[in-house]
Amino acid sequence: MTKILIIEDDTSFAQMLQKFLVRNSFDVVLSHTELDGEKQLNEQSFQLVITDLRLPDYDGIKLVSELKGKIPVVVMTGYAEVTTAVRAMKMGAYDYISKPFTPDQMLSVIDAALNSKPVATKELTKEIPENSKDKVANKERVAHAGELVLNSQATQKLEEHIVLVAPTDMSVLIIGESGTGKEVTAKTIHQKSTRNEKPFVALDCGAIPKELAASEFFGHIKGSFTGAVADKIGSFEAANGGTLFLDEVGNLSYENQIQLLRALQERKIKRIGSNSEIQVDVRILSATNEDLKAAVEKGTFREDLYHRLNEFSLQIPALKNRHGDLPVLAAYFLGKFNEKLNKQILDFSDEVWDIFKAYHWPGNIRELQNVIQRAVLLTTVEKVQANTLPSELMNPVLETVELGSLSKADFEKEQIINALKRTNYNKSKAAKLLQVTRKTLYNRINYYDLDL
C-alpha cells in the first residue's frame, strides 16, 4: 500500500484528509510538527510527503530541498501564497495545491506525483525501452483523462488493455451494462489514438429506425427518397480519418448489418442516390450491453460482422462488481459538481459511504453521477448526509431479492441475511439498512433461529 506522510498543524483538517486518503486505499501517517515529521521520515519509508509550508517553527522549503530526488513532495498553501509555492517548486517540490481544494484535485495531484520519476532517475529515461516508456506515459494519461476514472483491481486489466489497444487501428467491441462507461471508454481510446486530431463520431444504432440506418451510415443526396430534402453526410464520411463509435450495435437489423459489413470490407461507401464511391478511412469502436456471441449463435447477428467488430474486446464490469472504484469515482463526481454548482462540499458522511457500498447500483456509474449531483445540490453542510440521497438507495435489500420464488418468511429471512452480509455482520448497521430498530432485528434473528 502506498504510504504518505502528511505534515499539517491543523489537526482536524489533517484528520479529514487522512480519512479521505485512507478511504482511497492509501496508508497515511500524520505529523503535526516539524520535529515529529522528521522523526517519521527517519523511522519509516514513504512514497510521498504532503506538507503545509506554514507551520510554526518550520521551514517547509528546507524539507523540500532535503527530500529532493528521494521522495516526491506536494506542498499545500493558502490561496495568497503562490510565490512561496513557486519557490518550493524551484527547490524540488513536485507540485503545490492551494487550499481550499477538492478531494478530486488532491487525488489527481497525488496520482501525478506518485507516477513522477525522482529527479535523480530522470536522466535514465533514455535507457528505458521505447515500448515500456510509452506504456508508462499512456497509463498516466488514462488516469488523468479527466473523464474516465479507473482505480480498482477489477478495472486494472481494463485500464491496461485500453492503453495497449488505443494506439492500434484494431476494431474494439466494448461490452457492459448500461451506464458502465462504454461511450466514455470509446472516447478515451480515440483520444489516446493517433486519430485524436480527427473526428470522433458516435451513432446510436439502437435509436435509428432500420429504414433510415443506411442514410445515417452513408448519407444521401437530395431527393433520393421521400424526406431527403437536402444532401446529407453520413457518419462514415463525418468520421473520415477518425473514429466511428457504433453504440448498441446489437440492435442493427440483419439488412443493416450486411450494409455495414460491406462498407467495412471495402472501405468505400456511396451516399444513397449517388453513384460515386467515396473512400473512407475510419476506425470502428462499437458497444453492446447484450451478449452478441449468443446473438450470433441464435442467428440474429452475423458472425462475419461480429468478428470484424471484435478484433479486440473490452469488458466493463458493473459498478456493483467494482466497489474499489467507488471512492475515486465519488470523489471525482463530488469535485465535478462542486465546481458546476459552485459548492465546497468536502466529503461524504460515514453513513453515506456505507449506503453507497451496500447499494447494487443498477444504473451503474450514470446513476452514481446523478445521485451525487442531486446530493451536492441539496447539501448545505460540509459533508453529504444520507437525507440527500434518493429513497431507492436507502432500501437496497428489497431490490436484490427474487420476490417470485420466495414465501414471505423466506423473503424476510433473506433480507436479514443479506443486510448482515452487506454490513459485515454489524447488527446496528444492518438494522439501519433494513430500517428497523436493533431490538426488532434481534427479535427477528431469534424468531427465525438464524445461526449467525
Ligand SMILES: Nc1ncnc2c1ncn2[C@@H]1O[C@H](COP(=O)(O)OP(=O)(O)OP(=O)(O)O)[C@@H](O)[C@H]1O
Ligand atoms: N469510469 C468512469 N469515469 C468517469 N465517468 C464515467 C465513467 N464511466 C462512466 N462515466 C460517466 O457515466 C455516464 C454514463 O457513461 P456512458 O454514457 O459512457 O455509459 P454507457 O455504458 O455508454 O451507457 P449506455 O449503455 O446507457 O449508453 C457518463 O456521464 C460518463 O461520463
